[in-house]
Amino acid sequence: xxxxxxxxxxxxxxxxxxxxMQLAPRSNTRGEFGSPGLDRPPLVPPVHRPHRExxxxxxxxxxxxxxxxxxxxxAAAEMLAAHYVRKSYxxxxxxxxxxxxxxxxxxxxxxxxIIGPSGCGxxxxxxxxxxxxxxxxxxxxxxxxxxxNVPSAGRDIxxxxxxxxxxxxxxxxxxxxxxxxxxxPAMIGEGVLxxxxxxxxxxxRAREMLELVGLGxxxxxxxxxxxxxxxxxxxxxxxxxxxxxxxxxxxxxxNLDKHTGDEIMDILRRLNREQNLTIVMVTHDGRIxxxxxxxxxxxxxRVVAA
Amino acid sequence: xxxLLLCWRYLRTRYIxxxxxxxxxxGVATMIVVNAVMEGFTHEMKDRIHGILSDxxxxxxxxxxxxxxxxxxxxxxKVAGPYIEGMSPTVHVPAMLGYSVGSQYMTRQxxxxxxxxxxxxxxxxxxxxxxxxxxxxxxxFELKRNGYDxxxxxxxxxxxxxxxxxxxxxxxxYRQRKARYMSNVEVKQGALEGNPFQAATTGTAGDxxxxxxTANEGGTRFDPAAEQHTGAVLGIGLCAYRTLEGADxxxxxxxxxxxxxxxxxxxxxxxxxxxxxIVDFYESKMNEYDSSFVFVxxxxxxxxxxxxxxxxxxxxxxxxxxxxxxxxDLNMVRDLLRSSFPPQVFKISxxxxxxxxxxxxxxxxxxxxxxxxxxxxxxxxxxxxxxxxMIVVEKTRDIGILKSLGATGRGIMGIFLGYGLxxxxxxxxxxxxxxxxxxxxxxxxxxxxxxITGQPVFDPSIYYFQKIPTIVEWHTVTxxxxxxxxxxxxxxxxxxxxxxxxxxxxxxxxx
Numbered sequence: 001x002x003x004x005x006x007x008x009x010x011x012x013x014x015x016x017x018x019x020x021m022q023l024a025p026r027s028n029t030r031g032e033f034g035s036p037g038l039d040r041p042p043l044v045p046p047v048h049r050p051h052r053e054x055x056x057x058x059x060x061x062x063x064x065x066x067x068x069x070x071x072x073x074x075a076a077a078e079m080l081a082a083h084y085v086r087k088s089y090x091x092x093x094x095x096x097x098x099x100x101x102x103x104x105x106x107x108x109x110x111x112x113x114i115i116g117p118s119g120c121g122x123x124x125x126x127x128x129x130x131x132x133x134x135x136x137x138x139x140x141x142x143x144x145x146x147x148x149n150v151p152s153a154g155r156d157i158x159x160x161x162x163x164x165x166x167x168x169x170x171x172x173x174x175x176x177x178x179x180x181x182x183x184x185p186a187m188i189g190e191g192v193l194x195x196x197x198x199x200x201x202x203x204x205r206a207r208e209m210l211e212l213v214g215l216g217x218x219x220x221x222x223x224x225x226x227x228x229x230x231x232x233x234x235x236x237x238x239x240x241x242x243x244x245x246x247x248x249x250x251x252x253x254x255n256l257d258k259h260t261g262d263e264i265m266d267i268l269r270r271l272n273r274e275q276n277l278t279i280v281m282v283t284h285d286g287r288i289x290x291x292x293x294x295x296x297x298x299x300x301x302r303v304v305a306a
Numbered sequence: 307x308x309x310l311l312l313c314w315r316y317l318r319t320r321y322i323x324x325x326x327x328x329x330x331x332x333g334v335a336t337m338i339v340v341n342a343v344m345e346g347f348t349h350e351m352k353d354r355i356h357g358i359l360s361d362x363x364x365x366x367x368x369x370x371x372x373x374x375x376x377x378x379x380x381x382x383x384k385v386a387g388p389y390i391e392g393m394s395p396t397v398h399v400p401a402m403l404g405y406s407v408g409s410q411y412m413t414r415q416x417x418x419x420x421x422x423x424x425x426x427x428x429x430x431x432x433x434x435x436x437x438x439x440x441x442x443x444x445x446x447f448e449l450k451r452n453g454y455d456x457x458x459x460x461x462x463x464x465x466x467x468x469x470x471x472x473x474x475x476x477x478x479x480y481r482q483r484k485a486r487y488m489s490n491v492e493v494k495q496g497a498l499e500g501n502p503f504q505a506a507t508t509g510t511a512g513d514x515x516x517x518x519x520t521a522n523e524g525g526t527r528f529d530p531a532a533e534q535h536t537g538a539v540l541g542i543g544l545c546a547y548r549t550l551e552g553a554d555x556x557x558x559x560x561x562x563x564x565x566x567x568x569x570x571x572x573x574x575x576x577x578x579x580x581x582x583x584i585v586d587f588y589e590s591k592m593n594e595y596d597s598s599f600v601f602v603x604x605x606x607x608x609x610x611x612x613x614x615x616x617x618x619x620x621x622x623x624x625x626x627x628x629x630x631x632x633x634x635d636l637n638m639v640r641d642l643l644r645s646s647f648p649p650q651v652f653k654i655s656x657x658x659x660x661x662x663x664x665x666x667x668x669x670x671x672x673x674x675x676x677x678x679x680x681x682x683x684x685x686x687x688x689x690x691x692x693x694x695x696m697i698v699v700e701k702t703r704d705i706g707i708l709k710s711l712g713a714t715g716r717g718i719m720g721i722f723l724g725y726g727l728x729x730x731x732x733x734x735x736x737x738x739x740x741x742x743x744x745x746x747x748x749x750x751x752x753x754x755x756x757x758i759t760g761q762p763v764f765d766p767s768i769y770y771f772q773k774i775p776t777i778v779e780w781h782t783v784t785x786x787x788x789x790x791x792x793x794x795x796x797x798x799x800x801x802x803x804x805x806x807x808x809x810x811x812x813x814x815x816x817x
Contacts, residue, residue: 188711
C-alpha cells in the first residue's frame with residue numbers, strides 16, 4: 001500500500017488513500033512515532049519548506065517529532081488523522097460523551113469539511129486535531145506521527161508552525177493592530193532577539209499574507225475598527241503567516257452574512273487550489289461544506305458514511 | 307517578543323491596573339521621604355553632637371580628675387599616636403549658674419567645662435557655634451567691643467529669620483552703658499549693712515562707716531565699665547527666650563556678669579561661687595547642650611576649684627578630648643586605649659557611646675517606620691494581586707488564542723509577570739520621582755501646610771533646626787525601589803500561574 005501511495009503525486013487519489021489508511025494497523029505504543037511510516041524506504045526526496053527554518057533544529061522536541069520524516073519524505077499521504085478517538089466531558093458526576101471512536105483523516109492538499117449538527121463534536125474533533133485538547137483514547141497523527149501524546153512544548157511548536165487555525169469568532173487580540181495580529185505567530189515562535197533580527201522579513205511576509213486576503217490597506221487598524229469579514233480575513237492571514245502544513249478552520253463563516261462568508265470561502269478555496277494548502281473546515285452549513293473537496297459527516301460523535 | 311508587545315499594550319490600555327499601583331507609588335514616595343528626613347535628622351544630630359564632643363573622650367571616673375594632663379597625653383600618644391590628630395585637656399564640673407535680670411535672680415543647672423583656648427579648637431568644632439565672628443576664627447575669653455551676630459550665622463536662609471535685636475551693641479559697649487546706668491541707680495555697697503534703725507538714729511556716723519567699708523574692699527575697686535571678670539561662653543539656651551513674634555530675646559547678653567557656683571575639689575567638696583563675664587554664646591542647636599554647657603578657661607577653673615597642687619603647680623584635669631585623623635576607625639582606637647588604661651580609673655568613650663541611647667532611639671524609629679511603610683507597599687501588593695486576577699479573567703479568551711497560536715504556558719506566565727514587573731517599575735519610578743520632589747521641596751510643603759492649617763508643621767523652636775534636614779541615601783532608595791518591584795512581581799505570580807494553566811479549549815470557549 002505504501003508503494004502505491006508514494007508513487008502518486010502529492011495531490012494524488014485521496015479517496016483510495018483514505019480507505020487504505022483506515023485499514024492500516026496502528027501502533028499504540030506511546031512515544032513511538034508512526035512506526036509504519038518509519039519503515040518505509042526514502043522514495044521521494046525531501047521537499048524544501050520555508051517554515052522548517054522557523055523551528056530550531058536543536059530543539060529536542062522537534063527531534064522527538066522525528067525529523068526522519070524529512071529525510072525519508074512522504075508521498076501525497078495522510079497529513080492529519082484521528083484514529084478511534086474518544087472524548088468525553090465531565091460535568092460534575094455526569095459524563096457527556098462527545099466523540100465516540102471517530103476515524104478521520106485528511107491528505108496533503110485536500111480540502112475536507114466536517115459537517116454535523118450542533119453538539120455532534122465537530123469543534124471538539126478540530127481541537128483534538130490541533131492538539132489543543134487530548135483525546136481520552138485513540139490517537140491523533142500528523143504526517144503519520146502520533147502527536148496527541150507529545151509533551152506540551154512539542155504541541156506548542158506544532159500549533160505555532162505546522163497548524164494554522166481560524167475560528168468562528170475570529171479571535172484576534174484586541175490590543176494589537178491587524179499587522180501585529182498577523183505577526184503574532186512569528187513573535188510567539190521566535191525569541192526577542194531572533195524576532196528583531198528577522199523582523200523585516202516577518203513583516204514583509206505578514207504584509208504579503210494580508211494582501212493575499214485583500215487587507216493590504218488596513219495594517220494599522222485595531223480589530224474593533226474592522227468588519228467581521230475583515231477580521232476573519234485577518235485571522236486567515238495570521239493562520240498562514242507561518243506557512244503551516246494544515247489550516248484548521250472552525251466555522252469560519254458562522255458569524256458572517258452569506259456574501260462575506262462566500263468571500264471567505266473563496267479565499268480558502270483559492271489557498272487550497274493555488275498553494276496546495278491542506279484545509280480541515282468544520283461547519284454546520286451544508287452549502288458551505290459542499291464547497292470542499294470532501295465532506296465528512298459527524299453525528300453523535302461518530303463519522304457517518306456520506 | 308509578543309510578551310513585551312502585549313505587556314506594553316496592556317500597560318497602556320488598562321488604566322485600572324495603574325490605579326492599583328498608586329498605592330505602591332505612594333508607599334515608595336513615603337518611604338523615600340521618611341528615610342531622607344530621618345537620615346537628615348540623624349546626620350544633623352550627629353553633626354551637632356560630634357561638633358561639641360570630640361571623637362574620643364578620656365575621662366577620669368572621679369570628679370577631682372587626674373594630675374598632669376601632659377603626661378597622660380604623652381601616654382595616649384604612645385599607645386595610639388599614629389591615629390591622633392589632636393588632644394586637649396578639659397575639666398567638667400556640674401555647677402549652678404546665676405544672673406540677675408532686673409530684680410529677679412535666675413538660676414540654671416549647668417555643666418561648667420574648662421577648656422584650653424589654644425588646643426580646644428583642634429579637637430571639636432566648638433568655635434563654629436559661637437556668635438562673634440572673631441571668636442569663630444580664634445577662641446578667646448576676652449569680651450569683644452561689639453559686632454556680635456544679630457542674624458544666626460548657621461541659618462541657610464537668613465532672610466526668613468527675625469534679627470536678634472538684643473545682640474546689637476552687645477559687648478564692651480553694652481557693658482559700659484550698663485555700668486554707667488547702674489552706677490546711678492545702684493545702692494552704694496554697704497549702704498544697707500548694719501542696723502538700718504541704728505543708722506537712722508545715729509545719722510552721720512553710719513554714713514562714715516559705709517563709706518569706709520566700700521573703700522577698703524580688697525584694696526582696689528572692681529570697675530565694671532573698664533574691667534571684666536574671667537570670660538565665660540554660655541550655651542545660648544541658658545538665657546535666650548522666644549518672643550511672640552518668633553524672634554530670639556535674651557535675658558543676659560555678652561557683657562553681663564554671671565555667678566557660677568561650683569563644687570571644689572577635695573573631700574568633701576564645698577560649694578564656692580565666682581563671677582564671670584559672658585563673652586559669647588554657644589549655639590550648637592542641640593537643645594540639651596545649648597541649655598546646659600558653660601565654657602570657661604581651664605586654668606581659671608582649675609585654680610578656683612583647687613585642682614592645682616600648691617607645691618608642684620601641676621594641675622588636675624578630669625578629661626582629655628581626643629580628635630582622630632580622618633577615616634580612622636573610632637571604635638578600634640577606643641578599644642586600643644581601653645586595653646591600655648585601667649577602667650577603674652579612666653573611662654574612655656567615643657562620642658557615639660556618649661549619645662548612644664539617643665542615636666539608637668532614632669535608629670530604632672527609622673527601622674520601625676521602614677517596616678510599617680514596607681507593609682503598606684506589601685498591602686498594595688494584594689491590590690495588584692486582586693486586579694491581576696480580574697485582568698486574567700478578562701483576558702481568558704486572549705490567553706486561549708495565544709495558546710492556540712502556539713504560545714507556551716511559560717510564555718503566557720511571562721506576559722503577566724512582565725506586566726507585573728512593568729507596573730512595579732512604573733509605580734516605583736513615579737514614586738521615586740514624587741518622593742525626591744517632596745524631599746526637595748519639603749520645607750516649602752511644610753510651610754504651605756502650616757499656612758493652611760494654621761499650625762506650624764515643623765517648629766524650629768523645638769528642634770533648633772531652621773528647616774527640616776533631609777539626606778537622600780541612594781543605597782536606601784535603591785532598596786526601596788527594588789523592594790517595591792519585587793512585591794509587584796510577587797503579587798503577579800499567582801495570577802500569572804493561573805493564566806499559564808488555563809486550558810486552551812476552555813479559554814477559547816470563555817465568553
